[in-house]
Amino acid sequence: MPELPELEALAEGLTAEIAGRRIERAVAWSPATLRTAEPPLEALRGTEIAGVRRRGKLMLVEAGALTLVMHLMSSGRLGLTTPPAARPPRTAGIGLVLDDGRELRLRELSTKRRASAYLLPTSGLAGHGQLAHLGPEPMGLSPEEWRDRLTRPSGMLYSAIREGRRVAGVGRCYGSEIMWAARLAPLTRTDRLPDEAWARLAAAADQVLSSALERARQRITTNLPDREQRVTYVHGHFGEPCLRCGTSLARIGFSEYELVYCPACQTGGRIYADRRMSRLLR
Numbered sequence: 001m002p003e004l005p006e007l008e009a010l011a012e013g014l015t016a017e018i019a020g021r022r023i024e025r026a027v028a029w030s031p032a033t034l035r036t037a038e039p040p041l042e043a044l045r046g047t048e049i050a051g052v053r054r055r056g057k058l059m060l061v062e063a064g065a066l067t068l069v070m071h072l073m074s075s076g077r078l079g080l081t082t083p084p085a086a087r088p089p090r091t092a093g094i095g096l097v098l099d100d101g102r103e104l105r106l107r108e109l110s111t112k113r114r115a116s117a118y119l120l121p122t123s124g125l126a127g128h129g130q131l132a133h134l135g136p137e138p139m140g141l142s143p144e145e146w147r148d149r150l151t152r153p154s155g156m157l158y159s160a161i162r163e164g165r166r167v168a169g170v171g172r173c174y175g176s177e178i179m180w181a182a183r184l185a186p187l188t189r190t191d192r193l194p195d196e197a198w199a200r201l202a203a204a205a206d207q208v209l210s211s212a213l214e215r216a217r218q219r220i221t222t223n224l225p226d227r228e229q230r231v232t233y234v235h236g237h238f239g240e241p242c243l244r245c246g247t248s249l250a251r252i253g254f255s256e257y258e259l260v261y262c263p264a265c266q267t268g269g270r271i272y273a274d275r276r277m278s279r280l281l282r
């Protein structure tokens with residue numbers, strides 16, 4: 001799933017490329033992707049694109065007095081394409097055809113169609129459900145703010161760190177990377193973390209996300225790749241040596257993914273049970 005660094009790089013690249021372009025046509029290739037009925041998508045026709053912004057994991061295309069809000073989820077992809085005259089592929093979700101013939105297209109790689117789009121008057125944007133409950137952006141957040149967001153209410157660190165209503169923009173990949181960089185155990189209850197842990201978490205989040213953003217800017221300009229090519233230290237590296245201490249990285253299996261951590265750096269040597277098994281046994 002694209003997270004803050006990839007989406008931020010994409011927003012910057014798209015703004016540089018298409019700000020000032022006029023929308024000639026707006027099409028819901030997959031009508032179910034568009035979750036709002038009023039104003040209709042055609043209301044974008046003739047408007048000029050002011051820019052593309054990211055907020056949390058949402059992408060916002062601002063045009064005229066309207067904003068098209070897109071939630072890509074795990075398999076949505078956004079980018080510029082030069083469409084042939086033929087019928088678009090099944091992956092096409094929403095398309096904004098520009099005055100230079102290119103199309104800004106939201107694609108959906110999965111048949112589950114979880115990506116969604118909402119066309120809203122920009123004036124009422126802040127009150128929209130997708131945006132109204134988002135927490136603050138993680139970069140530059142103080143240790144105290146991290147503590148407040150993640151302990152009210154308390155939760156398991158690995159899950160609280162990627163809940164958008166607490167702090168927006170962090171997902172499974174960078175959540176794991178941040179916990180490793182901060183040497184924090186994923187299955188700790190956030191209200192049991194000592195005060196000094198929040199300073200480590202805040203510093204790790206800044207460092208992990210800013211270097212990931214730097215790298216994302218090198219490879220992402222006007223399109224998100226179908227498969228992510230990220231540089232990571234733990235995410236996706238189960239069984240490999242920890243690059244800090246050499247210990248074999250361990251994993252916690254969940255039903256839909258696995259979380260990789262270093263037992264030496266993060267959990268004081270403790271190996272967690274597989275959560276899929278414990279769920280069955282409970």
Ligand SMILES: [Zn+2]
Nearest residue numbers: 242245262265
């Ligand atoms: Zn380690």
